[in-house]
Amino acid sequence: MENKxxxxxxxxxxxxxLLYAIAPMALIPIFRRMNISSELYIVxxxxxxxxIPTIIYFIITKKPIKDTLKLxxxxxxxxxxxxxxxxxAQPIAMFLSFIxxxxxxxxxxxxxxxxxxxxxxxxxxxxxxxxxICEEITMRGVVLAGYENINIRKAALMTGTFFGIxxxxxxxxxxxxxxxxxFAYLVRITGSIYSSMICHFTINGTQVLLSELATKMMRLGGxxxxxxxxxxxxxxxxxxxxxxxxxxLILGIICLGIIIILIGKLTKIYGKDGLEERETSVxxxxxxxxxxxxxxxxxILVELVGT
Numbered sequence: 001m002e003n004k005x006x007x008x009x010x011x012x013x014x015x016x017x018l019l020y021a022i023a024p025m026a027l028i029p030i031f032r033r034m035n036i037s038s039e040l041y042i043v044x045x046x047x048x049x050x051x052i053p054t055i056i057y058f059i060i061t062k063k064p065i066k067d068t069l070k071l072x073x074x075x076x077x078x079x080x081x082x083x084x085x086x087x088x089a090q091p092i093a094m095f096l097s098f099i100x101x102x103x104x105x106x107x108x109x110x111x112x113x114x115x116x117x118x119x120x121x122x123x124x125x126x127x128x129x130x131x132x133i134c135e136e137i138t139m140r141g142v143v144l145a146g147y148e149n150i151n152i153r154k155a156a157l158m159t160g161t162f163f164g165i166x167x168x169x170x171x172x173x174x175x176x177x178x179x180x181x182x183f184a185y186l187v188r189i190t191g192s193i194y195s196s197m198i199c200h201f202t203i204n205g206t207q208v209l210l211s212e213l214a215t216k217m218m219r220l221g222g223x224x225x226x227x228x229x230x231x232x233x234x235x236x237x238x239x240x241x242x243x244x245x246x247x248x249l250i251l252g253i254i255c256l257g258i259i260i261i262l263i264g265k266l267t268k269i270y271g272k273d274g275l276e277e278r279e280t281s282v283x284x285x286x287x288x289x290x291x292x293x294x295x296x297x298x299x300i301l302v303e304l305v306g307t
Contacts, residue, residue: 005149014292085262
């Protein structure tokens with residue numbers, strides 16, 4: 001059985017992915033001619049390729065913005081729990097990023113580090129605040145709303161998949177997928193998109209702050225920041241790789257357990273309405289999903305061939 005809302009959500013996600021795959025070919029030359037700053041280079045694509053399509057989506061579908069995006073206030077206690085979820089999600093994301101670095105370079109850390117000369121508050125806006133707003137409005141707003149009548153496990157897996165492939169980066173796939181699942185649970189439990197926005201901001205913001213701290217420590221120690229950014233795991237010995245793998249794995253498992261406990265606390269505050277069993281027979285795999293997976297596979301293959 002096919003569901004119209006699910007199809008619309010999948011189609012919307014597919015269009016976003018297609019835009020992210022194709023639009024840079026037109027936007028990059030324009031940005032270069034305009035000689036725009038590195039800050040705008042990062043911000044403009046999110047506005048043009050995420051926010052504008054979302055506005056068009058609401059104009060076409062005429063769906064209620066407040067209900068679709070779940071613009072609902074959350075309490076201070078909930079905010080504290082959500083921030084804690086974001087903090088404990090870091091080791092899990094770092095472990096998954098570490099695994100994928102054996103195949104794909106960690107470009108996001110290089111991007112964050114390349115903005116070191118920009119004031120910290122501006123970097124937090126570029127890397128943490130704007131993505132937390134733009135990406136959540138599309139993924140946990142529009143797309144997750146399409147899965148409103150689908151059980152949470154299936155909805156979280158699908159939105160997590162779209163979130164992972166939307167980044168069009170092999171290194172970010174696994175951890176973005178897992179974080180997307182966590183974000184979906186937060187929104188379903190709290191009934192508010194602000195929960196995933198806060199968690200998203202916490203994760204990205206922490207990375208910016210850690211990068212700032214690491215850069216200052218390396219400079220104080222007289223180490224080359226540029227060299228550290230570009231070597232990654234290639235500079236580690238086999239023994240170091242094995243030790244790092246198991247250390248990060250154990251830490252990741254512990255943090256996952258803590259996150260489950262924290263989500264349980266949120267469930268006690270808001271009840272289990274968001275986790276109740278819903279429609280399970282609805283078909284969620286349709287041509288927009290397959291199309292999105294094909295587009296992602298092509299982009300990644302081109303990336304691998306080019307390296």
